[in-house]
Amino acid sequence: MANFDLVILGGGSGGYACALRAAQLGLQVVLIEKDKLGGTCLHRGCIPTKALLHAGEVADSARHSSEFGVKAEFHSMDMVAVNAYKDGVISKLHKGLQGLVKSRNITYVEGSGKLVSRDTVEVNGQRYTGKNVVLATGSYAKSLPGLEVDGKTIVTSDHAMHMTHVPKSVIVLGGGVIGCEFASVWKSFGAEVTIIEALPHLVALEDESSSKQLERAFRKRGINFELGTRFKSATKNANGVTVTLEDGKSFDVELLLVAVGRGPVSEGLGYEEQGIKMDRGYILVDEKCRTNIPGIWAVGDLIPTLQLAHVGFGEGILVAEEIAGLNPRPINYDGVPRVTYSEPEVASVGLTTAAAKAKGHEVVELNYDLAGNGKAQILKTAGSIKLVAEKNGPVLGIHMVGSRVGELLAEAQLIFNWQAEASDVAPLIHAHPTLSEAMGEAHLALAGKPLHAHG
Numbered sequence: 001m002a003n004f005d006l007v008i009l010g011g012g013s014g015g016y017a018c019a020l021r022a023a024q025l026g027l028q029v030v031l032i033e034k035d036k037l038g039g040t041c042l043h044r045g046c047i048p049t050k051a052l053l054h055a056g057e058v059a060d061s062a063r064h065s066s067e068f069g070v071k072a073e074f075h076s077m078d079m080v081a082v083n084a085y086k087d088g089v090i091s092k093l094h095k096g097l098q099g100l101v102k103s104r105n106i107t108y109v110e111g112s113g114k115l116v117s118r119d120t121v122e123v124n125g126q127r128y129t130g131k132n133v134v135l136a137t138g139s140y141a142k143s144l145p146g147l148e149v150d151g152k153t154i155v156t157s158d159h160a161m162h163m164t165h166v167p168k169s170v171i172v173l174g175g176g177v178i179g180c181e182f183a184s185v186w187k188s189f190g191a192e193v194t195i196i197e198a199l200p201h202l203v204a205l206e207d208e209s210s211s212k213q214l215e216r217a218f219r220k221r222g223i224n225f226e227l228g229t230r231f232k233s234a235t236k237n238a239n240g241v242t243v244t245l246e247d248g249k250s251f252d253v254e255l256l257l258v259a260v261g262r263g264p265v266s267e268g269l270g271y272e273e274q275g276i277k278m279d280r281g282y283i284l285v286d287e288k289c290r291t292n293i294p295g296i297w298a299v300g301d302l303i304p305t306l307q308l309a310h311v312g313f314g315e316g317i318l319v320a321e322e323i324a325g326l327n328p329r330p331i332n333y334d335g336v337p338r339v340t341y342s343e344p345e346v347a348s349v350g351l352t353t354a355a356a357k358a359k360g361h362e363v364v365e366l367n368y369d370l371a372g373n374g375k376a377q378i379l380k381t382a383g384s385i386k387l388v389a390e391k392n393g394p395v396l397g398i399h400m401v402g403s404r405v406g407e408l409l410a411e412a413q414l415i416f417n418w419q420a421e422a423s424d425v426a427p428l429i430h431a432h433p434t435l436s437e438a439m440g441e442a443h444l445a446l447a448g449k450p451l452h453a454h455g
């Protein structure tokens with residue numbers, strides 16, 4: 001039985017980031033992973049979806065090339081080649097990560113682990129004991145009662161990653177981030193796409209203005225959606241599946257993607273037996289990711305914080321630094337950047353107008369339309385940057401829609417997290433012509449000195 005400073009269960013974004021930082025701080029670490037180092041993000045999440053989205057962008061560029069004076073033609077998608085490109089990206093990053101773990105002298109154990117006491121995880125009959133145990137077993141794609149995922153006609157994002165052909169028609173059940181990204185991919189690949197969402201808007205956690213702009217853009221792209229309506233049933237048939245909604249509408253499609261959210265991987269892993277406080281399978285933690293059991297920590301999708309890879313990284317690093325005695329600052333989750341990488345992208349940081357008002361702020365808003373931005377015109381994209389600010393005070397939220405606006409979050413998150421006021425940002429000169437100029441223009445306008453803005 002080996003003895004460690006940290007025993008980490010799960011080698012995804014949360015677990016491996018914790019392992020790398022702890023090892024860097026001189027701690028003895030064992031990292032236990034039953035599948036592949038890198039977890040959901042690298043193998044079934046962020047990276048493959050963004051590769052598929054990029055392939056879709058290339059397809060759309062070919063389709064629209066004549067608008068830019070380029071004679072090219074879109075023939076078809078070659079999904080074998082798309083998958084080879086995507087898998088090549090994953091494989092390179094996977095090898096890099098394996099090398100990093102090795103170079104930091106982290107003990108890496110392959111196998112399915114279980115918490116068998118408050119300081120011990122058992123894997124393949126071997127026990128690993130530590131002063132600290134970090135649980136990072138992540139999440140899985142959920143389905144709905146009565147909706148049986150078969151991996152062929154009714155699939156989750158796990159299966160959608162490996163499609164060997166482009167389906168003729170798809171229903172995407174769920175208009176959240178993952179649903180909208182796949183809708184965007186498949187439309188670009190040439191499928192007929194309809195999103196079904198029970199809530200009144202797509203990407204409903206975003207500011208309502210962003211949701212409405214995405215809906216407008218999707219409508220323009222020919223992506224169909226049904227909002228505020230609930231799924232009733234799905235029946236498989238020879239050609240695919242018939243999907244019926246509670247409002248009586250029905251759709252015959254080749255494929256149904258179930259994208260109704262992700263649940264924590266915590267069942268049967270010994271967590272409850274050790275007395276760890278949980279809520280609907282999620283492990284409850286304090287602001288330093290400590291569970292109620294001293295020496296047991298939890299990070300990533302397993303805890304009820306934002307289910308994002310960079311949140312997992314942040315929590316993993318926080319735990320490693322806390323264990324090493326560095327007393328790091330807790331994470332301000334409002335300050336975490338969020339992106340939906342569809343075409344167009346939706347990106348935000350900070351509070352929505354509704355959330356800012358609910359917190360009692362006296363809110364002012366500023367909308368800067370990308371129509372006034374040179375680079376946006378060059379790219380032929382539409383959208384906006386919306387600022388939510390305290391009256392005579394700091395910026396409380398930044399909400400963006402448009403091609404590539406995710407790249408503007410680097411500046412947006414500094415503005416929010418440093419509690420900048422519009423007058424702090426307005427004097428900063430932004431490079432011309434870039435999309436980032438729109439960030440400068442929005443703050444100029446909010447500071448009362450608009451340049452390229454009407455009205």
Ligand SMILES: Cc1cc2nc3c(=O)[nH]c(=O)nc-3n(C[C@H](O)[C@H](O)[C@H](O)COP(=O)(O)OP(=O)(O)OC[C@H]3O[C@@H](n4cnc5c(N)ncnc54)[C@H](O)[C@@H]3O)c2cc1C
Pocket residue numbers: 009010011012013014015032033034035036037038039040041042044045046047049111112113114136137138139157178265269299300301302306307308309310311312341
């Ligand atoms: C389609 C899709 C797209 C996404 N896109 C983005 C994006 O663009 N940006 C973003 O920030 N986030 C994105 N995410 C979310 C992101 O992937 C997750 O937030 C992140 O992977 C969570 O990290 P984690 O370490 O908590 O869990 P995971 O990455 O799920 O890792 C958990 C690991 O634990 C292992 N494990 C589980 N049980 C055991 C056990 N008993 N023993 C040993 N090992 C075990 C699993 O095999 C897994 O490798 C996306 C997710 C999906 C599904």
